[in-house]
Amino acid sequence: MSNNSLDNGYPFVVLGMGCFWGAEKRMLSLEGVLDVESGYANGEITASYEAILAHERQLRLGLSDLKNHAEVVKVWFDPAKTTLEQVLARFWESHNPTQGDRQGNDIGSNYRSAIFTASDQDLPIAEASKATYQQALTAAGLPKITTEITRLTHYTPAETYHQRYLQKNPNGYCGLGGTGVAYPSATRFNPYPNSGLVIYGASNNHNTEAFLHAILETYPLPFEIRRVNTASNTATDTPLTLQFEHHGRPVGEFTGPYDAPYEAFWRWLGQYLLTEEQQYIAFSQGTERPFCGPYLTEKRRGWFLDPLSGVALFHSDKKFDSGTGWPSFYDVMPNAVSLVKDRSHGMIRTEVRSASTGIHLGHVFEDGPAPTHLRYCINGQVLLFKHDA
Missing domain, CATH: 3.30.1060.10 (Peptide methionine sulphoxide reductase MsrA)
Structure with missing residues (x-):
């Protein structure tokens, strides 16, 4: 050393x-x-x-x-x-x-x-x-x-x-050449200050290993993460436990199930990060009142994110004023959403869900502007906005 x-x-x-x-x-x-x-x-x-x-x-x-x-x-x-x-x-x-x-x-x-x-x-x-x-x-x-x-x-x-x-040796060999791609931010986007996830125990089976891979690598989570011990510790028999903290105090604990697509985890996390109205929209296919939700008039350049996983769903350059009372986009980030047939309320519509967490976002219609002619009609309550400074 x-x-x-x-x-x-x-x-x-x-x-x-x-x-x-x-x-x-x-x-x-x-x-x-x-x-x-x-x-x-x-x-x-x-x-x-x-x-x-x-x-x-x-x-x-x-x-x-x-x-x-x-x-x-x-x-x-x-x-x-x-x-x-x-x-x-x-x-x-x-x-x-x-x-x-x-x-x-x-x-x-x-x-x-x-x-x-x-x-x-x-x-x-x-x-x-x-x-x-x-x-x-x-x-x-x-x-x-x-x-x-x-x-x-x-x-x-x-x-x-x-x-x-x-x-x-100022003229010596350096050997480095970057990709030319800038790191998006030198600080974690954290819209939930004083809150975070603490990971205890070890990933000692396939399900928990896959779960931790998704949490730590696949998703750019919009809150702080701290890991107390891992499989490299001696206490490898300690079961994997997630604890949510607010102002340094534990407020809830999750011990599974850790099966993909991790619906139980996202619902558990949502109760600490989302308001009751947000939870209703996200997990019960609710709809916010038109012209009452956030981001309707947001015009700054930036990204609209899943509020739980932090995954980018839409970019502001694809946003347009549809006059409907909900934030509207004519295109979506690749692989960011999934589409599901919705037969509720006596109608046949196409529901838009976040691919990472499965939360309900809104619906998509075929009356949008060129070039896609689509209108992703989205509840602003279930979006986070990250400004491109």
């Missing part, structure tokens, strides 16, 4: 971005970062530069199955000046996290993209940042992120000549 004196008083995260020379320079330039050190992490061999290169050759020849170390940078930061998410925003933007065991001209598992956290509590933040950046990459037509995200299990500082390499 590093002997850096900052270990005693400041948080850190260990990041794999390909060659650590360029990664060190990129991360050190971020405001709030106190120090950066090049090193090797989370492999199963003795760590040194030459040993890692030799082991990678063995892996390619099929002569070993031991995991190699990743070239990494250890990043210490001042939490009074920046956050872990802001550090990770720089990480995502500074390399291409979709390439697997490759970065620039460097090929091999030792150049893999990776986030190794100092604590279990940091894992949900890392996973949430991945989900946030994946949405931006997907919108730009880029593939899935391949970044390894796990707890730090081993770290060895790199040799002295690797430290501050590009400061000592």
